[in-house]
C-alpha cells in the first residue's frame with residue numbers, strides 16, 4: 139500500500155452539469171455529481187488514484203465481479219450547514235466497515251489516507267452539488283469490485299475502488315408497512331450478512347417484491363434458523379419500543395453493524411431511555427401488539443435515517459401501530475438531523491468537516 143495521497147490526480151469536467159439538475163425533483167440515487175474517484179488494485183498495490191469526470195467505465199465482460207459478485211459498498215452522507223460548510227457523519231465508521239466487508243469477501247483492504255483524501259478532494263470539487271436545507275444532502279457511494287478478467291472461480295487479483303456522489307432530498311418513505319419473514323432469509327450464521335456485500339441486496343429483491351405485491355414495502359428479517367427472532371428491516375437495522383423500552387437486536391454475523399443504529403443507541407442512552415440490546419422474539423412482539431404495549435417500530439439507516447413503521451404482518455394478520463405523540467423515532471430523527479446539519483452541539487464528535495470557509 140504505497141500509493142501516497144499526493145498522487146490523487148484530478149481531471150476536471152470541461153463543463154459542469156450542475157445547471158441542468160432539477161434539485162426539487164431528484165429521485166434517490168439517480169443523479170450523479172460531475173466527478174468520481176477511481177483507484178485500481180494491480181500487482182498487489184492500490185495505485186493510480188484519480189478523480190475524473192463521472193461517466194461509464196470500460197470493463198471486460200469476463201471481469202470476476204459479473205460472475206461471482208465479488209463486490210462490496212458503503213453508503214454515507216454529507217450535509218451542508220447554513221454557513222455553507224459541509225460535514226460528513228462518522229466517516230471513520232464507514233471506512234472501517236468497507237474494509238471489514240472487503241476482508242470477508244477476500245478483497246484487499248483500502249488505505250485510510252487515500253480514502254479520506256479522496257473524499258476531501260471529491261466533495262470540495264463538487265461542493266456546489268451539496269444543497270443546504272432540511273433533508274437535502276449528498277449521498278456518497280464508495281464501492282469495490284473485482285475486475286480481473288477470467289471466469290475461473292477464485293478471488294480476483296485486480297480491483298477498482300470507486301466513489302460516486304448523488305445529491306439527494308429527504309428520503310421520504312411515507313408510512314412503511316412491513317412483513318415479518320417466515321420463509322426467506324437475508325443472511326445466515328457464518329455468512330456475509332454483516333458485510334455490505336453487493337449480493338446481499340440482490341438476494342433481498344425477490345422476497346421484497348412478494349411483500350410489495352401484498353401491499354407492504356419491506357420485509358423484517360428473522361433469524362435464518364427458526365424465523366423466531368427479529369433482526370433487520372429491509373436494508374435497515376430495526377428498533378422496537380415496548381412500553382418505554384427501546385429494544386434492538388445485538389449485531390452478529392447475520393446483522394449489519396449500522397452507524398445510524400449505533401448513533402440511536404448513544405442518543406437513547408443520553409436521553410435516559412431504557413435500552414435493551416437483545417434478541418426479540420416474534421412471539422414477544424405479537425404479545426406486545428395484542429396487549430397494547432407495542433408503541434413503535436422503526437428502521438435506521440443512512441439513506442432514510444429513521445423510518446417509522448406503521449403496520450406489520452405476520453401469519454397473514456396485519457397489526458397496525460398507532461402514532462405516538464412522544465415518538466422516539468421523531469425524537470431521534472430530529473436529534474440526528476441537528477447534529478448532521480451543524481444546528482446543535484456535537485458532544486459525540488460525529489461531525490467531520492470536509493468543506494470549510
Ligand SMILES: *Cc1c(COP(=O)(O)O)cnc(C)c1O
Pocket residue numbers: 213334370372373374375394395396397398399438439440441
Ligand atoms: C447499510 C445497512 C444498514 C444501515 O447501516 P447505516 O450505517 O446505518 O447506514 C443496515 N442493515 C443493512 C443490511 C445494511 O446493508
